[in-house]
Amino acid sequence: xxxxxxxxxxxxxxxxxxxxxxxxxxxxxxxxxxxxxxxxxxxxxxxxxxxxxxxxxxxxxxxxxxxxxxxxxxxxxxxxxxxxxxxxxxxxxxxxxxxxxxxxxxxxxxxxxxxxxxxxxxxxxxxxxxxxxxxxxxxxxxxxxxxxxxxxxxxxxxxxxxxxxxxxxxxxxxxxxxxx
Amino acid sequence: xxxxxxxxxxxxxxxxxxxxxxxxxxxxxxxxxxxxxxxxxxxxxxxxxxxxxxxxxxxxxxxxxxxxxxxxxxxxxxxxxxxxxxxxxxxxxxxxxxxxxxxxxxxxxxxxxxxxxxxxxxxxxxxxxxxxxxxxxxxxxxxxxxxxxxxxxxxxxxxxxxxxxxxxxxxxxxxxxxxxxxxxxxxxxxxxxxxxxxxxxxxxxxxxxxxxxxxxxxxxxxxxxxxxxxxxxxxxxxxxxxxxxxxxxxxxxxxxxxxxxxxxxxxxxxxxxxxxxxxxxxxxxxxxxxxxxxxxxxxxxxxxxxxxxxxxxxxxxxxxxxxxxxxxxxxxxxxxxxxxxxxxxxxxxxxxxxxxxxxxxxxxxxxxxxxxxxxxxxxxxxxxxxxxxxxxxxxxxxxxxxxxxxxxxxxxxxxxxxxxxxxxxxxxxxxxxxxxxxxxxxxxxxxxxxxxxxxxxxxxxxxxxxxxxxxxxxxxxxxxxxxxxxxxxxxxxxxxxxxxxxxxxxxxxxxxxxxxxxxxxxxxxxxxxxxxxxxxxxxxxxxxxxxxxxxxxxxxxxxxxxxxxxxxxxxxxxxxxxxxxxxxxxxxxxxxxxxxxxxxxxxxxxxxxxxxxxxxxxxxxxxxxxxxxxxxxxxxxxxxxxxxxxxxxxxxxxxxxxxxxxxxxxxx
Numbered sequence: 001x002x003x004x005x006x007x008x009x010x011x012x013x014x015x016x017x018x019x020x021x022x023x024x025x026x027x028x029x030x031x032x033x034x035x036x037x038x039x040x041x042x043x044x045x046x047x048x049x050x051x052x053x054x055x056x057x058x059x060x061x062x063x064x065x066x067x068x069x070x071x072x073x074x075x076x077x078x079x080x081x082x083x084x085x086x087x088x089x090x091x092x093x094x095x096x097x098x099x100x101x102x103x104x105x106x107x108x109x110x111x112x113x114x115x116x117x118x119x120x121x122x123x124x125x126x127x128x129x130x131x132x133x134x135x136x137x138x139x140x141x142x143x144x145x146x147x148x149x150x151x152x153x154x155x156x157x158x159x160x161x162x163x164x165x166x167x168x169x170x171x172x173x174x175x176x177x178x179x180x
Numbered sequence: 181x182x183x184x185x186x187x188x189x190x191x192x193x194x195x196x197x198x199x200x201x202x203x204x205x206x207x208x209x210x211x212x213x214x215x216x217x218x219x220x221x222x223x224x225x226x227x228x229x230x231x232x233x234x235x236x237x238x239x240x241x242x243x244x245x246x247x248x249x250x251x252x253x254x255x256x257x258x259x260x261x262x263x264x265x266x267x268x269x270x271x272x273x274x275x276x277x278x279x280x281x282x283x284x285x286x287x288x289x290x291x292x293x294x295x296x297x298x299x300x301x302x303x304x305x306x307x308x309x310x311x312x313x314x315x316x317x318x319x320x321x322x323x324x325x326x327x328x329x330x331x332x333x334x335x336x337x338x339x340x341x342x343x344x345x346x347x348x349x350x351x352x353x354x355x356x357x358x359x360x361x362x363x364x365x366x367x368x369x370x371x372x373x374x375x376x377x378x379x380x381x382x383x384x385x386x387x388x389x390x391x392x393x394x395x396x397x398x399x400x401x402x403x404x405x406x407x408x409x410x411x412x413x414x415x416x417x418x419x420x421x422x423x424x425x426x427x428x429x430x431x432x433x434x435x436x437x438x439x440x441x442x443x444x445x446x447x448x449x450x451x452x453x454x455x456x457x458x459x460x461x462x463x464x465x466x467x468x469x470x471x472x473x474x475x476x477x478x479x480x481x482x483x484x485x486x487x488x489x490x491x492x493x494x495x496x497x498x499x500x501x502x503x504x505x506x507x508x509x510x511x512x513x514x515x516x517x518x519x520x521x522x523x524x525x526x527x528x529x530x531x532x533x534x535x536x537x538x539x540x541x542x543x544x545x546x547x548x549x550x551x552x553x554x555x556x557x558x559x560x561x562x563x564x565x566x567x568x569x570x571x572x573x574x575x576x577x578x579x580x581x582x583x584x585x586x587x588x589x590x591x592x593x594x595x596x597x598x599x600x601x602x603x604x605x606x607x608x609x610x611x612x613x614x615x616x617x618x619x620x621x622x623x624x625x626x627x628x629x630x631x632x633x634x635x636x637x638x639x640x641x642x643x644x645x646x647x648x649x650x651x652x653x654x655x656x657x658x659x660x661x662x663x664x665x666x667x668x669x670x671x672x673x674x675x676x677x678x679x680x681x682x683x684x685x686x687x688x689x690x691x692x693x694x695x696x697x698x699x700x701x702x703x704x705x706x707x708x709x710x711x712x713x714x715x716x717x718x719x720x721x722x723x724x725x726x727x728x729x730x731x732x733x734x735x736x737x738x739x740x741x742x743x744x745x746x747x748x749x750x751x752x753x754x755x756x757x758x759x760x761x762x763x764x765x766x767x768x769x770x771x772x773x774x775x776x777x778x779x780x781x782x783x784x785x786x787x788x789x790x791x792x793x794x795x796x797x798x799x800x801x802x803x804x805x806x807x808x809x810x811x812x813x814x815x816x817x818x819x820x821x822x823x824x825x826x827x828x829x830x831x832x833x834x835x836x837x838x839x840x841x842x843x844x845x846x847x848x
Contacts, residue, residue, distance in 0.1 A: 023485045025478035026278075027253070034251050034391075034398070041394035044251055045285055047386035056337070057361070057489055058328065058497045060474045107386035131409065131483035 007143050013117050014138045015066065015124060022062035022134035024055050028126035035118060035125050047107040050115040051126050054092050061088060064126075064135060067104035068095030070112035075100075182206065183392035184250050184739035185214055190288045190310060192303060194376050195236055195295030199310050204289065210741055210751075211816065213710035214246030214289060216272050217755035219261035222292065223270055224758055224820070229765045233265040233368075234351070234375045242283070242291040242342070242381065245712015249284030249389035250738050251401045253408065253725075254717040256280050256480040258342070259709055260364040262372045263766075266353040266588050267609050270762040271367030272634065275342070276479035276714050277360030279383065282340040286385025297377030300349070302330065305383040306339075315379035320346055322528025323358035324498055330382050343380035344370045345530030347576040351375050352586040354535035354612070358527060361477055361487040361499035365532035366636055367611070392740030400734055407725040408483065408717070416722050418649050418658065426724060427484035428716040431505045432476055435466045440503075446510045448541035449606040449615035465516040472520050479714065486716060492521040496528075504533030510615065511537030512568045522568055529576040534636075535588060535612040540571040542589045542603055543581065551598050556581040588612065606776050609768070611635045613776060620782040621686045627698045627795050629775035631805070633759050639705055642720040644670065644697045648677040648684070664727035666700055666745070673697070686784055691791055695798040706752045707731055754815045757800075757807050761820045764829060770796075770805045806830060 028051045034044035054063040078090040078100070097104035097112035104113050118124040123137040130136075161169050191200045204218075212218045219241045231237045240262045247255045258280040264271035283291065286305050293303075300315040318326050327341035340360065347355035348370030355370030356363045364370075391397050408426060415424035420439050422429040438457035445452055472492055476485035477499065487501040500523060508526070509519030526536055544567060546552040558580070560570045574582025584592045589604035589612055606613050608629060614637055624644070625637070632640035643664065649655045652675070659671040673693050678684045689697060704719035704727070711731070718726040726734075732743040760768075773792065796803060800811025809830060812821040824830040 023476060023478040023483070025480060025482050027481045027483065030251055030481050037388070037394075039394060041251070041391060041398045043388035043390045044249070045386065045388040046281075047285065048388075057477065057499060058324070060489060060497070062475070129405065131405065131412075132478075132485065 007145055009141050010144050012140050012142050014140070015117075015127060016136045016138060017064050018134050018136075019063055020134075021132050022053065022064060023132045024053060024057060024062050025132075026053050026055075027129040027131075028064060028135060029053060031125045031129045032118075035121075045107070048113070050104065050113050052103050054089065056089075060086065061092075062134075063088065063092055065093065065103070066095055066115040067097060067113050069114065070097045072099070074098055181390060183390050184247055185209060185289050186284060186287050186389070188288050189290040189292055190305065192291065192293050192310075192312070193295045194293060194297040194301070194312070194378060197297075197312055199312070201288070201308075201310075209246065209739065212755045212758070213707075213735070213751055215243050215248075215257070215259040215712050216261065216706065216709035216759070217751070218290070218710075219243045219259055219272065220270070220755050220758040220762060222290075223261060223263075223762055227263060227270075227762075229767070231263065233263045233268065233372060236296045236376075237294065238263050238372060240293040240369070240372050240376060240378075242279075242293075244280035244283050244289055245708075246710060247734060247738055248280040248712035250391060251398065251481070252713070252734060252738065253401060253404050254479070254482040254484070254714045255712050256482065257709075257712040257714055258283070258359070258364070259712070260357060260369045262367075262369060264353075264367040264369075264611075265351070265371050265375075266368045266591070267611050267635065269609065269633075269766055269768055270759060271369065272709065272759070273357075273364035273366045273369050274709060274715075275357065275359050275362040275364040276482075277340070277362035278480045279340045279342050279359050279362075279381075280712055281389075281480050282383045282385050284385065284389050285387050286383050287387050291381060293373075293376055293378065296375065300377055300379050302343075302380040302382060303378065304334065305381070305385075306336070307385060307387060318379050319349065322346075323348075323356075323530040324496070324528055326380055327358075330380060334382065336382075336384050339382050339384040341380050341382050343530075344373050344378075345528050345576070347371075347529045347531045347586075348374035349379070350576060350578045350586065352531060352576060352578070353588045353591065354532040354539070356530045356532050358530050360479070361489075361501060362479060363527075363530075366534070366634070368532075370530050391738055393737040396737040397734070400730060400737065403730070404717075404725040411723065411725070416658070418654050419645065419722070423646070423722065426717055426721050428486040428502045428714075428720070430486060431502050432473065432486065432488035432500065435469060436462065437465065437506065438462075440506055441510070443616075444506075444510060445615040445617050446513050448511070448538060448545045448603065449613075449617065450541075450545070451513075452617065461515075468516045468520065482714065482717070484714075484716060490520055490524070492517075492524050495521065495524045498524045498527045500527070507533050507537045507615075508568065511541040512564050514565055514568075518565045518568075522565075522572065525569070525572060529572065531572075531576065534614065536572065536575070537568075538606065538612045538615065539575065539585050539589055539592070540568050542592070543571055543585055545603050546596065546600055549599075549603070551596060551600050551603075552581065605778060608775060609635050609772050613637070613779075617778060618780050621780045621784055621788070623686050623691070623694045623787065623791055624689065624697050626775060626788060627694055627791055628701070629779065630773040630792060631698075631795065631799075632702070633756075633763060634705070638720065639715070640698075640702050642715070643701045643704055643722070643724075645674065645722060648674075648679050650679055662723060663729070664723055666728045666749075667696075670697070670700070686787060691787075691794045692798075694791060695795045698795065699798065702756070703749065703752050704728070706756045707748065710752070710755065711735070750815070754817065757812070757815055757817060758820070760801075760805075761807060761812075761817070761824075764806050765823070765827065768805070770803065773805055802830075 029046035029049035032049040034041045037043045050067040081088045127135045127137040212221050243259045257274045261272040301312050302315040323343045323345035326343040342359040351371040353368045356365035357370045441456045474489040477487045490500045491497040508522045575586045578586050590610040593600040593604035628640045655675050708718045718724045732748045735743040809821045
């Protein structure tokens with residue numbers, strides 16, 4: 001029997017990016033690198049920033065992108081978007097720190113960097129320094145039912161039971177629990 | 181550790197292909213700050229007056245401001261300095277964009293170029309790796325095109341490029357250096373770059389810029405951001421829209437051009453068209469702008485969006501700012517569509533948006549007057565727009581009459597002769613000025629036109645309102661939150677300033693008050709030019725976020741140099757005097773310090789004499805405009821007076837100018 005999941009509250013943080021409003025000034029890169037310097041604000045260097053403005057003025061391309069997860073391997077293929085007739089570079093919207101490009105790596109060590117939403121600040125500083133409102137911050141509460149994992153487990157068990165028979169599964173579970 | 185600055189300059193000898201990274205003296209930073217200040221010192225030390233603009237020994241300096249690359253909003257200017265081929269004086273031209281911070285992040289405060297390369301080359305700076313590379317394949321390419329090609333061939337999309345077009349390569353005296361959405365246009369910087377065989381400087385930097393006292397510095401930066409928001413929401417009432425807000429005049433946003441088109445002069449700074457603007461034109465120009473303007477854009481770390489990407493139909497996209505929007509249009513008596521179109525060519529060729537249109541209008545006036553004839557214009561189209569394109573092309577290629585015109589209106593008139601001099605009527609110190617002709621003398625502007633050594637009115641005016649407000653109530657309202665004044669007396673001067681009557685122009689503000697006002701306005705520009713701050717957030721607009729009261733704190737906490745208002749005022753005065761000293765050594769004297777003859781209809785020779793006499797004294801200069809031995813001593817510039825004495829520019833009996841100085845001949 002599936003257990004009815006408990007309703008839990010979770011904060012979802014979103015930075016909304018309006019590429020049409022971006023003026024390409026890179027204040028976001030500057031303040032990000034300053035905030036993450038040690039000690040705080042003691043230096044700045046956009047090459048250490050966890051946000052990058054992919055910027056090609058003559059083609060009117062302005063895309064602020066946040067550093068996401070590190071990935072060891074390149075994607076098998078690369079995406080290329082055309083939006084409203086404007087072609088964006090390969091991987092233009094991708095947040096990964098990945099071997100295929102220089103973005104989101106510490107310039108000295110090559111170690112990956114990742115946006116942490118400026119932990120401890122009321123809002124990410126890139127948003128605060130973006131006076132043209134290309135970046136805006138939104139935190140919302142979401143109610144989530146914590147049933148997801150159980151459902152996945154159930155689906156898995158069901159297929160195992162189909163394959164091996166329910167009794168065998170129960171025996172195995174009993175044996176495993178005795179070992180512990 | 182050095183803070184805000186890197187402490188290193190890059191010395192490049194283009195003759196020998198030698199590149200050195202040289203540590204700078206931190207004491208020079210204390211005395212001259214950075215940017216223009218230290219540029220002026222280097223020119224003084226290394227470019228004596230015997231060195232001609234196109235000599236290999238002339239230097240071309242790309243100097244970042246002291247605070248460039250720090251979080252200070254809008255601090256992104258590169259100050260380019262050299263000896264100008266046009267004025268034959270020390271010239272400095274500033275560009276915003278992204279170059280200065282990138283150079284700082286690469287680890288350098290300045291790039292100092294000397295010598296000449298026989299082949300066309302470009303300089304590629306990537307952090308510690310610096311190389312001179314072949315640019316022969318870029319010969320004749322446009323400045324914007326060149327930047328794109330270099331980024332591609334180096335596979336460095338984030339590199340910043342300062343490049344010249346054909347005008348610079350051919351040493352046109354008003355050639356610009358183009359960079360991002362900005363340019364160093366005035367004074368012929370591009371010509372000197374071309375003379376050195378340097379097509380571009382390309383830079384990419386990924387190092388840190390350090391701050392001395394981080395929390396304090398950041399607090400100041402936040403205050404500035406907050407104040408920018410306040411000012412954006414509260415334009416100054418009682419002044420025209422382009423003077424009400426912050427930033428460079430917002431020409432890319434403003435559609436209503438009634439004021440410019442009806443108050444500035446058309447053609448060769450000749451005709452005022454008082455009833456030009458109407459609904460039909462307004463609608464047409466708005467349509468043009470809206471169809472060609474792709475986006476409003478900014479320089480590094482600045483929210484002001486003073487520039488725009490412009491895409492004229494069928495032509496490549498380019499970036500524009502400020503008043504070049506109208507200079508071609510008005511010089512050619514044409515429309516905005518023409519202006520935005522020809523500016524695309526002009527940007528690629530790399531010419532100054534003030535001088536170039538004026539030179540072309542001047543040529544056409546000479547043609548109409550019969551001083552130049554059909555022989556001089558073989559194959560020139562008959563329509564005005566076509567003529568401008570034709571002339572621009574001839575000038576940047578230095579072909580036929582273009583070769584003469586490429587030297588600017590002053591030198592072209594000398595060469596053409598036959599009465600042409602009268603048509604080169606809008607110059608100061610041989611340099612083309614804003615196309616403005618007004619009725620009655622304004623004593624404040626008189627002093628600024630005479631003594632401004634950037635030789636450009638927008639680079640000295642700004643802090644004090646251009647005209648009195650009609651009512652006492654409006655004036656009281658204005659001074660209420662005017663905390664930027666260095667002294668409360670400026671509020672009183674403004675409160676008492678009337679449109680008519682006893683306390684009105686030209687006798688009020690009094691001569692002494694005019695000296696104070698001009699000195700304050702000029703000082704703020706000089707501070708900006710040393711710190712690398714854009715004038716649009718500081719010296720140019722009324723009530724700016726940066727001013728004499730917070731600047732010392734920025735310098736103290738950012739660069740770690742103890743600074744207060746008195747010390748900063750003194751430093752600005754020091755390198756301002758050094759700029760003058762460079763020019764005095766090159767023969768500049770009182771006779772050169774005058775506005776165009778016809779700038780005002782109503783002149784007051786006695787008052788003008790008194791103004792200049794008093795201002796010279798106030799500045800510590802003698803009646804030839806030469807800094808006196810005592811004033812030089814006070815500023816710690818004894819090495820200047822020693823040089824002046826040796827050259828006979830000053831004599832031991834101090835205030836008497838030497839005979840040589842008064843009859844100094846202009847070298848051609």
